[in-house]
Amino acid sequence: MTTGRASRRPTRQQQAVADILGQSADFASAQALHGRLREAGETVGLATVYRALQAMADAGQVDVLRTDDGEAVYRACEPGHHHHLVCRTCGRTVEVEGPAVETWTDRVAAEHGFIDVTHTLEIFGTCADCARGASAS
Amino acid sequence: MTTGRASRRPTRQQQAVADILGQSADFASAQALHGRLREAGETVGLATVYRALQAMADAGQVDVLRTDDGEAVYRACEPGHHHHLVCRTCGRTVEVEGPAVETWTDRVAAEHGFIDVTHTLEIFGTCADCARGASAS
DNA sequence: CTCAGAATGATAATCGTTGTCAACTCGGTG
DNA sequence: CACCGAGTTGACAACGATTATCATTCTGAG
Ligand SMILES: [Zn+2]
Ligand SMILES: [Zn+2]
Ligand SMILES: [Zn+2]
Ligand SMILES: [Zn+2]
Numbered sequence: 001m002t003t004g005r006a007s008r009r010p011t012r013q014q015q016a017v018a019d020i021l022g023q024s025a026d027f028a029s030a031q032a033l034h035g036r037l038r039e040a041g042e043t044v045g046l047a048t049v050y051r052a053l054q055a056m057a058d059a060g061q062v063d064v065l066r067t068d069d070g071e072a073v074y075r076a077c078e079p080g081h082h083h084h085l086v087c088r089t090c091g092r093t094v095e096v097e098g099p100a101v102e103t104w105t106d107r108v109a110a111e112h113g114f115i116d117v118t119h120t121l122e123i124f125g126t127c128a129d130c131a132r133g134a135s136a137s
Numbered sequence: 138m139t140t141g142r143a144s145r146r147p148t149r150q151q152q153a154v155a156d157i158l159g160q161s162a163d164f165a166s167a168q169a170l171h172g173r174l175r176e177a178g179e180t181v182g183l184a185t186v187y188r189a190l191q192a193m194a195d196a197g198q199v200d201v202l203r204t205d206d207g208e209a210v211y212r213a214c215e216p217g218h219h220h221h222l223v224c225r226t227c228g229r230t231v232e233v234e235g236p237a238v239e240t241w242t243d244r245v246a247a248e249h250g251f252i253d254v255t256h257t258l259e260i261f262g263t264c265a266d267c268a269r270g271a272s273a274s
Numbered sequence: 275c276t277c278a279g280a281a282t283g284a285t286a287a288t289c290g291t292t293g294t295c296a297a298c299t300c301g302g303t304g
Numbered sequence: 305c306a307c308c309g310a311g312t313t314g315a316c317a318a319c320g321a322t323t324a325t326c327a328t329t330c331t332g333a334g
Contacts, residue, residue, distance in 0.1 A: 183314080
């Protein structure tokens with residue numbers, strides 16, 4: 001059958017968003033990513049950046065989380081369920097896994113009769129580099 | 138010194154916000170709380186509701202978390218660090234504690250050289266009542 | 275080439291939240 | 305009691321992130 005239901009080849013803009021995401025190791029907001037694309041000479045509309053990010057998030061290709069002030073930030077992550085350890089100063093991000101936490105959340109939820117359980121878990125701190133740098137000021 | 142640094146007696150509006158929070162067992166948005174105050178006959182400005190909630194959050198008297206779409210929701214909780222098990226259908230909320238999770242997050246952060254560590258952890262699911270009710274439809 | 279459908283992007287609209295500032299409250303003072 | 309000043313209030317404007325709109329552009333099959 002002609003094309004089949006397989007995912008369509010990504011457009012130049014979608015590819016640009018995917019690329020910029022792949023290059024940055026830390027979580028970044030849609031607007032920040034859009035700015036970087038602009039600087040890099042790519043012409044991509046802000047709305048398209050939002051759409052691409054949303055699609056990739058739906059497809060599980062990027063992780064999304066919300067900053068304290070409600071802004072959504074995105075990051076290209078390894079596939080599979082995991083959590084993040086984020087430096088609240090420089091944004092350095094480490095993916096972490098905790099099988100014990102997974103079982104604990106499921107058990108707690110089950111004890112209270114909850115089903116279809118998911119969870120969010122993020123760890124914030126100050127990384128060694130930032131702790132050293134900020135000690136003087 | 139006249140009054141001293143002790144906390145001032147709460148105003149009628151601040152008390153009203155505290156009361157409405159104490160009455161609802163689930164997380165609610167600032168606007169929803171404002172609406173309920175209006176229905177209850179209390180005249181409190183929306184800005185004041187936001188201010189009162191922010192003050193109570195800073196004082197650790199209420200927990201704040203963000204819904205998937207970035208809206209801040211508030212709940213009067215027991216003092217002390219804990220997490221939440223929330224029904225994503227009806228909003229029923231259970232406070233849960235997990236000492237093992239606390240030590241795990243601290244240990245993981247320390248292994249990566251992070252200090253001054255905090256974390257967020259919320260569990261979402263469908264409670265027994267909602268699972269029963271929704272099975273037919 | 276031609277056309278239908280999908281994608282794009284400039285812009286307007288939405289919506290939660292915060293800032294502004296004049297009016298108000300309230301306890302102390304003379 | 306009249307007055308003062310610090311803190312609070314609330315109507316409204318301003319803000320910023322996100323989403324909706326819709327005319328234009330792109331794409332790829334026939
Ligand atoms: Zn850092
Ligand atoms: Zn997990
Ligand atoms: Zn429920
Ligand atoms: Zn905890």
